[in-house]
Amino acid sequence: DAGVIQSPRHEVTEMGQEVTLRCKPISGHNSLFWYRQTMMRGLELLIYFNNNVPIDDSGMPEDRFSAKMPNASFSTLKIQPSEPRDSAVYFCASSFQTGTGELFFGEGSRLTVL
Amino acid sequence: GENVEQHPSTLSVQEGDSAVIKCTYSDSASNYFPWYKQELGKRPQLIIDIRSNVGEKKDQRIAVTLNKTAKHFSLHITETQPEDSAVYFCAAAAGNMLTFGGGTRLMVKP
Numbered sequence: 001d002a003g004v005i006q007s008p009r010h011e012v013t014e015m016g017q018e019v020t021l022r023c024k025p026i027s028g029h030n031s032l033f034w035y036r037q038t039m040m041r042g043l044e045l046l047i048y049f050n051n052n053v054p055i056d057d058s059g060m061p062e063d064r065f066s067a068k069m070p071n072a073s074f075s076t077l078k079i080q081p082s083e084p085r086d087s088a089v090y091f092c093a094s095s096f097q098t099g100t101g102e103l104f105f106g107e108g109s110r111l112t113v114l
Numbered sequence: 115g116e117n118v119e120q121h122p123s124t125l126s127v128q129e130g131d132s133a134v135i136k137c138t139y140s141d142s143a144s145n146y147f148p149w150y151k152q153e154l155g156k157r158p159q160l161i162i163d164i165r166s167n168v169g170e171k172k173d174q175r176i177a178v179t180l181n182k183t184a185k186h187f188s189l190h191i192t193e194t195q196p197e198d199s200a201v202y203f204c205a206a207a208a209g210n211m212l213t214f215g216g217g218t219r220l221m222v223k224p
Contacts, residue, residue, distance in 0.1 A: 033212075042203075042214060042215075042216045042217055043158070043203060043214040043217070045211060045212070045213070045214075048211065056211060058115075091157065091158070102148070102160045102163070103148070103150075103158075103160065103212060105157040105158050105159070106157060107156075107157050108157060
């Protein structure tokens with residue numbers, strides 16, 4: 001398996017623009033997580049899905065953020081409109097058993113909002 | 115929810131010395147405690163984990179200990195090498211969510 005695949009790897013956009021980050025989890029994994037990493041706040045869990053269903057989105061900063069998982073092999077994280085404070089590395093991760101199995105991270109999407 | 119505190123935030127050791135990173139957690143229901151290593155510009159990767167039914171686990175130069183009564187767990191790296199230089203994250207799973215500590219930047223000086 002190629003591991004968790006994220007795209008784009010780098011995104012530079014202007015404030016107010018819509019940003020869509022994409023993730024393909026490892027085949028067979030039933031849990032998917034979106035994390036945000038910044039120097040100030042470390043690794044923050046934004047949302048996680050179990051069997052394609054959003055279970056906890058309490059980490060989503062505000063209504064500008066939304067996430068979907070239309071099927072077991074694809075998820076998106078959307079920011080609309082984007083702001084400079086959204087600049088961070090966004091990681092997608094997947095696991096077979098939520099919370100009790102190894103978490104496999106993608107390579108991350110580095111977002112810069114000017 | 116779960117709160118994980120990690121210390122120190124930075125740690126500098128001489129090659130060959132040992133390094134110890136400590137974490138505390140708040141939720142007594144947590145039962146899974148993994149450690150991740152993140153090299154510069156790379157993704158976090160699992161290096162070792164421990165579950166609440168054991169107190170210690172070892173894998174070559176790394177070991178983890180868990181004290182459920184005190185709600186703390188530690189990572190021990192012996193005979194450190196320059197390639198051990200990275201950011202290390204502890205985490206705790208309470209229910210269905212993994213909460214990470216703030217990370218420790220380990221620098222191993224040759």
